[in-house]
Amino acid sequence: MKHYWLMKTEPGEYSIDDLKKDKSTGWDGVRNYQARNFMRDQMRVGDGVFFYHSNAKPGAVGIAGLAKVCKAAYPDDTAWDENDKHFDPKSNSENPIWFRVDVRFVKKCPEVITLQKLKATPGLEKMVVTQKGSRLSVQPVSPDEWELILKMPEWV
DNA sequence: GCCAACGTTGGC
DNA sequence: GCCAACGTTGGC
Numbered sequence: 001m002k003h004y005w006l007m008k009t010e011p012g013e014y015s016i017d018d019l020k021k022d023k024s025t026g027w028d029g030v031r032n033y034q035a036r037n038f039m040r041d042q043m044r045v046g047d048g049v050f051f052y053h054s055n056a057k058p059g060a061v062g063i064a065g066l067a068k069v070c071k072a073a074y075p076d077d078t079a080w081d082e083n084d085k086h087f088d089p090k091s092n093s094e095n096p097i098w099f100r101v102d103v104r105f106v107k108k109c110p111e112v113i114t115l116q117k118l119k120a121t122p123g124l125e126k127m128v129v130t131q132k133g134s135r136l137s138v139q140p141v142s143p144d145e146w147e148l149i150l151k152m153p154e155w156v
Numbered sequence: 157g158c159c160a161a162c163g164t165t166g167g168c
Numbered sequence: 169g170c171c172a173a174c175g176t177t178g179g180c
Contacts, residue, residue, distance in 0.1 A: 010178090032163075055178050115179075133161040135177050 003042055004141040006050040006063070006129055007103070016051050016065035016108050024070055024104040027138075028078045029086040031098060035138035040073040040099045048146060049103055052129065053112065054137075062114035063149065071102035111154040123148050 007027065009015070019025055030036055049067040053060060075096035078084040091097040119130045128139040141149075 008178090034163095058180060061179070133178095135162055137177085 002047060003044065004048045004050075004143060004146040005038070005043065005069075006052050006139050006141050007067075008052045008054040008137040010055045011053045011060065011064070012056075015053065016105075019051065019065070019067060019103070019105045020108055022105070024102055026076075026100050026102050028076045028100040030076070030100065030137060031079075031086055031088065032137060035136055036097075036099055038138050038140060039101050042140075043069050043072060043101050045069055045072055048141075050141060050146075050149065051103075059114060060112055062112045062116075062118065063109060064112050065108040066106040066155075067103040068106055069101050070104040073099040073101050076100040107155070109154050110156070113149065113152055113154045117152075118149075121148070 014025070027039070030039065047069040049069060050063045051065040051067050053062060053064045055061075075093065076086075076091075076098040077093070077096075078086050079088045079091035079096065079098040080093060081087060086098075088097060115129065118124050118127065124130055124145055127141065127145050128134055128136060
């Protein structure tokens with residue numbers, strides 16, 4: 001069963017343009033158990049991903065493009081790199097705590113689908129990202145939400 | 157930059 | 169196991 005996802009990134013750190021340039025990237029640095037569990041337990045090659053820009057200027061916050069999972073979960077070795085920003089002394093190669101997946105660029109939105117618009121769209125009231133205080137950086141998207149968002153004019 | 161909401165830590 | 173303190177996220 002194919003799943004759909006929304007993955008957040010700060011465009012100042014890694015944007016849809018970076019993914020376009022790189023073609024694909026390892027989604028490392030996730031240090032939240034719920035987000036990890038989604039990646040480790042449910043993400044499969046071919047799953048669809050909305051690439052979301054968080055913590056950006058007002059008007060730039062929202063879905064910035066489309067990606068797909070191109071490699072299923074494997075240990076995030078940045079967790080045992082002391083020099084890495086996301087170093088976690090509890091994790092090591094025998095007993096990895098944190099995982100990453102790889103995602104491949106599919107498409108950039110000519111226009112960002114803003115969070116404001118998502119919140120105002122009937123049918124997306126229950127979407128995780130539109131909930132107040134929602135901080136989860138890897139979150140599931142229902143097939144209905146996926147279809148509805150893909151039909152928006154911002155994609156063309 | 158502010159600050160509300162959230163997740164994690166650690167003392168008890 | 170509770171919960172206060174703390175650090176982080178992320179919209180605005």
